[in-house]
Amino acid sequence: MPAEAPARLRLAGLRSALAGPFDLTLAAGECVAITGPSGAGKSLLLRMIADLDPNQGEVWLDGQERATWSAPEWRRQVVYNAAEAGWWGEQVAPHFPAAALAATQLLAPRLGLDPALLEASVSRLSTGERQRLALLRALAGAPAVLLLDEPTGALDETSTGLVEALLAARLATGCTILMVTHNPAQAARMGRRHLRLADRRLVGT
Numbered sequence: 001m002p003a004e005a006p007a008r009l010r011l012a013g014l015r016s017a018l019a020g021p022f023d024l025t026l027a028a029g030e031c032v033a034i035t036g037p038s039g040a041g042k043s044l045l046l047r048m049i050a051d052l053d054p055n056q057g058e059v060w061l062d063g064q065e066r067a068t069w070s071a072p073e074w075r076r077q078v079v080y081n082a083a084e085a086g087w088w089g090e091q092v093a094p095h096f097p098a099a100a101l102a103a104t105q106l107l108a109p110r111l112g113l114d115p116a117l118l119e120a121s122v123s124r125l126s127t128g129e130r131q132r133l134a135l136l137r138a139l140a141g142a143p144a145v146l147l148l149d150e151p152t153g154a155l156d157e158t159s160t161g162l163v164e165a166l167l168a169a170r171l172a173t174g175c176t177i178l179m180v181t182h183n184p185a186q187a188a189r190m191g192r193r194h195l196r197l198a199d200r201r202l203v204g205t
Helices: 042-049 071-077 098-111 115-119 127-139 157-172 184-190
Strands: 007-015 022-027 031-035 056-061 078-081 145-149 176-180 193-198 201-204
Touching: 007 042, 007 176, 022 176, 022 201, 031 042, 031 184, 042 078, 042 145, 042 176, 071 078, 078 127, 098 115, 098 127, 098 157, 115 127, 127 145, 127 157, 145 157, 157 176, 157 184, 176 184, 184 193
Parallel strands: 031 176, 031 193, 078 145, 145 176
Antiparallel strands: 007 022, 007 056, 193 201
């Protein structure tokens, strides 16, 4: 019998007043997809893992408990990508680490994006361009874990395929992905496991 893969991300009793407790273990290179009705707490779960919303319980990354990390370092390694990502400046480029801009320009065509968009103003971007650029921003620091909230919600079928192909390539390098999606077909394509959040709990499908 093969040995069980070591845990990359582990939740133990993670909870808030609104959701949980959650117990979940993900291996390196694994994608787990979560579906469920609107308002069930899917986004809240991702935000609790990233330590962006109040929570209790334990979260471990590669065997190291979250409480032993500084908040900035944790959020560099466990990156939350919101369904509607924030843009706080007028230009696109300052939203990316300067050291990652050249690599991001090379990666942009894989999502059907013109690299020149990195020098554009945010106001000229379409909703789909913003969503794909936000994903590139999440990938820029090569995080260990990606927490993706509806990463293709604003995209057409072609762009969705490009995003899924890029994410599959990251999974192959050992990146771990926890993805919220309203699309059962996407959950089936991407997720090694497909869980449903209902009644404040995660259950298998």
